[in-house]
Amino acid sequence: MALQKMSESVYVGMCHAIGTPQQVTSRRDIADMSELLRNKNELVRFMRSGSHREGFRLHDSDVDTMFWPTNHRVIWEFSQTEFYNIHRQRLILCDSSESPPGFTLLWLPLERACRVVLSSCLRMNGGLYISSSKYREMTRTLGRPDSIVHGPCNSGLHGTIEYDDAHCFVSDFWPPSAASWIDRCHSWPLAHVANDIIRNGCHFVAIGHKLGNHEDSEWRISFSRAEYKLVYSMNHTQFLTYGLMKLFLKEIINNGIRDEDKLLCSYHMKTAVFWAIQQNTLPHWCPKNLLAGFWVCFKLLLKWVYEGISPNFFIPENNMFLSKIHGQAQTSLFRRLYGLYEKGIALLLHSPFIRSSIIDVLCNPRLTVCTDEHTLISEAEFDVELFVEILSNHSLNTSDLQRCMKFLHTVEQLIGSPLSQYQVVSLQKHTATILQCTAFILHNMYTNTCVNKQVYIAKKMSCHMLKLGARFGFVSDMLYIAMYHYKTLRYREALSVIEMTKVKLAQPYLMYWGHVDRERYTEAVGGQSWSTKFRQAVARDIKLINKICYISELLPEQQSSLQNRRSALFIQVLVMLHFLESLCYRHIDTTLSQAALDELQVLVHHDQGLYIGNLYRDISWEILGICQQMAGHLQAALYSYHQSLRQKQFNKILTATTQRIHELHI
Structure with missing residues (x-):
């Protein structure tokens, strides 16, 4: 007892x-939704794997991700070619004759593949084989060159998170060497789980057996997808x-x-x-x-x-x-x-x-x-994790209008499918982001056109999408509407949105990442739908995708960040609010513009990490310097830019900061 x-x-x-069971289920559902959206119609697919995908959120665990090309498929025997159009699919054949159990060589029988794969090949036994060690090095150089090789993965640090990226190949067929597993599935897993696992085949990761005859050329059969489905069950x-x-x-x-x-x-x-x-x-x-x-x-x-x-x-x-x-x-x-x-x-x-x-x-x-x-x-504790989880899986970065349309089409299809409550709320936030991207892309496309009717239609559609996105998104998403109004010279409309946002951000029950007064939050929005909580009580940082122009004043920073392989700038929400407020008032009332600048200065100079985390201090000092330079306070701007250089370069804006210092001519 x-x-x-x-x-x-x-x-x-x-x-x-x-x-708890509820927390673990929400993590998995949100990860599944993110993967489903990002993999639709993509040439390279990804899959989170390891303990993070399984539902663990341990402090020291890294994030494992597998990537594979969709136009390459691994088969186990020639008869399986009948399932593919060999003119569109590059087929790779397994040769396990000289490998230990669980490992194989990958042979290109038709010697047709993409450039990266062909560059990773070597001649062996009269055929062309893909070398796992060469492929690992090629994908590291082309992907994240600052990473290091760790087993089959390219490993490194992204912000504060350790990552393991494994570039691999996929097979739609279950390995013959794992046939005995099918026969063992009597009581666990259940038949529908086992069938789903078998139907999804396996992957091949770039590492050979240490005691094998071809360690540098062999590939390990990976059951990562099967494993997370087993853990789910x-x-x-x-x-x-x-x-x-x-x-x-x-x-x-x-x-x-x-x-x-x-x-x-x-x-x-x-x-x-x-x-x-x-x-x-x-x-x-x-x-x-x-x-x-x-x-x-x-x-x-x-x-x-x-x-x-x-x-x-x-x-x-x-x-x-x-x-x-x-x-x-x-x-x-x-x-x-x-x-x-x-x-x-x-x-x-x-x-x-x-x-x-x-x-x-x-x-x-x-x-x-x-x-x-x-x-x-408690309800508040669960909501904190749920919202952080949604943001952690929120990585739809695209500046391509066609991809945006595909995303929205996928959303339309998913609306009618059976989704869990966690997938619905995750889909809403993804949709808000896609609408924001689409709105700014559309505006930028028609900015310089001479056809007034097209400009009018594009502006109307963009504004509508941003308002719709704000209905699905967080309190902070209202600032995208303010940015758009500023971009289209409607300063008073922008200030009206900024004022409404400021009121909501000042509420004592606001949830900002993991910071929240749980009692006040529960009193204000407890028991309400997550959609309502989003709109009324949750804020996040402002994310500017670097290939999209949101406001011209930050273009140098976006270009610098992009050159350093960063896909987006991340700006603390209050910093962006005061920045926009100062910019808008410059065209209406210089006194009020200075007042907004003063508020920004107090925030950046005196915040002790409550609002501006260490990762965002580079861009916060930078924005303060931009405002000070525009107001003519050149010495103050110089100080701010130097402070930006001293911070951790999370946003990778060093080139822009250095250039701004040179342009001051002090």
């Missing part, structure tokens, strides 16, 4: 740290068991060990959970059995280390321990793990995170533990 109560206590603690206790295994690895097994000496990884933990669920080792996966489920997985892991065999879940013949865990390393690891095993479930007391949950029960045996998810998180 004590073990069951401890399990429930750990379950509650894990829900707080990893997420877990119940919440099973998902938290997986999370517990990840914490066990990080805080206990690998604690204090150098990265190069770590033998076990998160993938081993996930594989152990997969096997434990499919083998039906624990009849009931529920909160009171969470620790029992962990113990089952730990014993399975211990058995694998003892035997030196960790069978891949899809291709059991692929022993994932083969290249690292053998000999003295295997013996040493087994002794460490067996020492933990002898301590029983008390071994989890070595985890700082889990210890507190267990001690609560040990110190108070009569403690009642409530595992109902509705008591674990």
Whole structure:
């Protein structure tokens, strides 16, 4: 009984740290929606993978993304060519005859492929084969040249987030070497999940087996899509068991060990959970059995280390321990793990995170533990995460009108399809962004035309789309309307929108990223639809896509950012508000323009990170300098530009800042 109560206590603690069922579902649904929109009619598709896609939001986890060309397809045998138009699709044939289980060579039988693929090829056995190491280097150079090679990925830092980009190929067919997995799917996963997984085939990532004959040329068969679908099909206790295994690895097994000496990884933990669920080792996966489920997985892991065999879940013949865990390393690891095993479930007391949950029960045996998810998180707390999650997956950057039209057509199709509540609200925000992009693209297209009727129609459509976007978007999205009015010389209309926005941004219940007064927020908009909360109580930074001109005063910064491979500028909402206010009043009342500049100066000089995060201080000082220069305060502008140079160059505007300093002639 004590073990069951401890399990429930750990379950509650894990829900707080990893997420309730509702939180995890919302993360997955939002990620799915973003992927669906971005991949429609694209030549290169992407897929989030790893723990982030599975629904974890751990502080130190990176973001894994897979990219593959849609006009290249991998087949397993020549008979599969009948499913493709070989004049449009470049076909790649698997040759696994000389590779270990789970790996293959990729052969171009017709020697037809895109330039990047052909440049990555080598001659071998009388044929043209794609070298995984060459392809990895080619995609790194063309994509993010400042990244480093890490396994099959190109890795680096984007802002504060670590990323792993894997450029790969896709097959529409399930691998013959994984046929045994289909036969094992009796109780888990359910038939419709298994069929969906098989129907979606697999990927090939650019890394060979360390003990293979062609390490630099081989490709590993990747089941990343299948894996996240399996994780999706877990119940919440099973998902938290997986999370517990990840914490066990990080805080206990690998604690204090150098990265190069770590033998076990998160993938081993996930594989152990997969096997434990499919083998039906624990009849009931529920909160009171969470620790029992962990113990089952730990014993399975211990058995694998003892035997030196960790069978891949899809291709059991692929022993994932083969290249690292053998000999003295295997013996040493087994002794460490067996020492933990002898301590029983008390071994989890070595985890700082889990210890507190267990001690609560040990110190108070009569403690009642409530595992109902509705008591674990408040409405405001859930909304904070939901909105941040939507923004984190919000990356529709396009300056192409045709792509905008395709996006809007996709939105139109999705409106009539069955969507979850989280997908609906995510789709609304995506739609607002697409409408904003389309409005400014249309305006820029017809700015210099001589046909007045076309200009009139374009302006009317643009204005309508921006107002529609504001209905779907956040409070801060109203500033796009103000930008448009300023751009079209309607300064009073712009100031009217700015004034309305200022009132809403000043409300004590406003949610800005993760900052919110939860009590006031709940009092003001609690129980209302997320669409209403968007319009009334949520703000975000202003995002200016660098290939679209929004206001001419920021064109040098956008061009500088674009030259440095940044797709957009990110500007704090109050900075943009005071900037626009100062610009508009310059044409109406210079005194009020100076007053707006003074407000901007106070904000930039004295903010302690409450409104302007460290990542946005470069552009904030820059905008202050622009306003000061336009007002004739050249010494103050020089100081602001120098301050911009001293900040972290998140927006990559250094070239523009340097140029503005030269133009001051002081």
